[in-house]
Amino acid sequence: MYGEIRIGHAGAVETDGVAPSHGLDDRALIEVVALARSGDPALRVADLADQVGYSPFHFSRLFTARVGIGPGQYLTAVRIDRAKRLLLEGSAPVIDVATAIGFDSLSSFTRRFGAAVGVTPARLRQLADTVADHAPAPFRLTGEDPRSVEVTLELPSDLVRHGDPSVWIGWYPHPAPIGLPRAGVLARSRELVTLPVCAGAPWLLGFAVPAQAGVLDQLAPTHPVVAVHPSPVASSCALTLHFGSARRGVVPLLSALPSLCQS
Helix, strand or coil: CCCCEEECCCCCEEECCCCCCCCCCHHHHHHHHHHHCCCCCCCCHHHHHHHHCCCHHHHHHHHHHHHCCCHHHHHHHHHHHHHHHHHHHCCCCHHHHHHHCCCCCHHHHHHHHHHHHCCCHHHHHHHHHHHHHCCCCCEEECCCCCCEEEEEEECCHHHHCCCCCEEEEEEECCCCCCCCCCEEEEEECCCEEEEECCCCCCEEEEEEECCCCCHHHHHCCCCCEEEECCCCCCCCEEEEEECEECCCCCCCCCCCHHHHCCC
């Protein structure tokens, strides 16, 4: 039985046993997500809409309401996530990686990749070498807004059992980890974090990196431990970020967060 699919505390599309009263139903969304992640580089939004029997326009509205980003953005995110893995796990030329995920133009791929990940494909490979040599050091990249948010980090017990993980916390313009955050911090798991509100980027997202994490766990995790505050934040408050393993349908973690480190 499928319940309501939503973006949960871990930024994932989940079910909770409650049937939706309107919009894209649960089974339809699960079918769409599975198709989007099938690896077919020729997929378009119209194909996703056809899968569930909607016009592309109506489907796009329903999908965006449920997931937080449009289906075109979601398809691109899934492809860029695959590109990250191809770049990090092999030595194929960037143009071959671009072709494998459905881009005919190297310049177009590089531009879209940079916008989604925050660095170019070549820079991602360089960053992997840097991360392999030493883990990113704690940092703060925040503005000077007088309003601030006090954040309590609630992490899974099995994550902290084997050491003190690092936790990335950042402000994004959308409830999805696409592009680099406008501001944020790299904190330790047991810290109470205070950071200024970020105008124009009201969504607070987090990503926990296990102690002694390898390069792929930091740059292209298969099962990321993530969090997203369920509503935008634009004023001073205290809140808790609930971290959990991303489930089916989660928007891939595209941000190359170690590139933000200043040391």
